[in-house]
Amino acid sequence: MKLQENVLKRNSMRFAAALLGALASFIAGPNAAPAASLQHHDQAPGFYRLKVGDLEVTALYDGTGVIDPHWLNGTKATMDGVVNALHEDPHMLDVVDTGFLVNTGRQLILIDAGAGIWWGGGVLGRLAGSLRSAGYAPEEVDIVLVTHLHSDHVGGLTTQDGKRVFPNADVYVAKTESDFWLSPEIAAKAPKDVRPFFQSAQAIAAPYIKAGKWHTFGGSEPIVDGMQLVPLPGHTPGHTGYEFSSKGQKILFWGDIVHAQRVQLQHPEVTAIFDIDQTAAAATRQQLLPKLASEDVLIATPHSSFFPPLARLRKEGSGYSWVPVVFTDQWDEK
Numbered sequence: 001m002k003l004q005e006n007v008l009k010r011n012s013m014r015f016a017a018a019l020l021g022a023l024a025s026f027i028a029g030p031n032a033a034p035a036a037s038l039q040h041h042d043q044a045p046g047f048y049r050l051k052v053g054d055l056e057v058t059a060l061y062d063g064t065g066v067i068d069p070h071w072l073n074g075t076k077a078t079m080d081g082v083v084n085a086l087h088e089d090p091h092m093l094d095v096v097d098t099g100f101l102v103n104t105g106r107q108l109i110l111i112d113a114g115a116g117i118w119w120g121g122g123v124l125g126r127l128a129g130s131l132r133s134a135g136y137a138p139e140e141v142d143i144v145l146v147t148h149l150h151s152d153h154v155g156g157l158t159t160q161d162g163k164r165v166f167p168n169a170d171v172y173v174a175k176t177e178s179d180f181w182l183s184p185e186i187a188a189k190a191p192k193d194v195r196p197f198f199q200s201a202q203a204i205a206a207p208y209i210k211a212g213k214w215h216t217f218g219g220s221e222p223i224v225d226g227m228q229l230v231p232l233p234g235h236t237p238g239h240t241g242y243e244f245s246s247k248g249q250k251i252l253f254w255g256d257i258v259h260a261q262r263v264q265l266q267h268p269e270v271t272a273i274f275d276i277d278q279t280a281a282a283a284t285r286q287q288l289l290p291k292l293a294s295e296d297v298l299i300a301t302p303h304s305s306f307f308p309p310l311a312r313l314r315k316e317g318s319g320y321s322w323v324p325v326v327f328t329d330q331w332d333e334k
């Protein structure tokens with residue numbers, strides 16, 4: 001016992017001496033002034049790829065912003081809870097804006113195009129750069145499927161001087177959506193706050209309409225093999241999801257089913273002030289979430305607390321949790 005104690009004591013003294021020696025040479029040795037370590041401010045390219053059956057799906061980063069709590073509508077108790085939670089967790093409403101590219105092997109299909117220069121400025125609008133980083137050029141895109149005509153989803157289609165960013169793409173949007181936002185009569189009657197959305201939609205659509213590249217759909221007509229239209233009205237009149245299937249796997253591009261993910265998955269009844277029909281938006285979300293959770297569908301969301309914004313839903317208490325895909329460079333989605 002005594003021997004063991006002595007050995008321990010001796011070893012700990014040796015360790016202390018070695019530590020002191022190392023410290024001394026660090027302070028006074030030949031490398032007394034450590035070389036400055038240059039910080040790198042560039043980031044990994046803003047895309048993330050995975051396979052869904054035979055489809056290659058690439059999430060394309062457009063930018064990061066913050067949801068204002070005043071953009072959300074819920075009961076007083078729920079919204080008080082959100083504001084209180086923000087004191088503890090000030091990044092709760094941070095949000096990534098994203099578009100998606102599907103390469104079917106025959107066609108390149110973009111689903112939503114980010115904000116371009118039409119929403120705020122500087123914070124969003126990176127999608128075309130992310131597309132190039134992912135190895136594709138805007139000229140190669142064959143089809144754009146638009147979930148709705150808010151400028152954070154279609155702004156990236158058109159430059160400020162009215163040129164098509166995707167000159168060879170045919171753009172598809174629900175007829176009810178196109179008719180609503182492109183109507184001068186409805187725009188004239190719209191509340192003042194909403195009018196900029198009409199103006200941007202009309203300016204963004206104009207060069208595609210002129211080129212004969214703006215197409216509308218009214219029902220379930222086929223546009224792309226293996227893709228189903230999923231009407232999700234409420235946020236906007238013709239708000240539409242796009243569900244792709246391949247080899248028994250499914251991915252749903254669900255547009256603006258949620259804006260503030262960490263609030264609305266736990267409280268699906270909370271709406272956003274941008275929802276044209278608040279009641280319908282909440283009802284659509286309430287119907288969709290349990291179905292997706294039980295069917296294990298992969299979801300691609302334009303607005304997320306995570307990047308890549310690809311995940312499955314799990315039931316959690318009275319709401320749902322977001323189970324994001326885990327980063328991997330072995331990108332066959334299983």
Ligand SMILES: [Zn+2]
Binds near residue numbers: 153256302
């Ligand atoms: Zn949006």
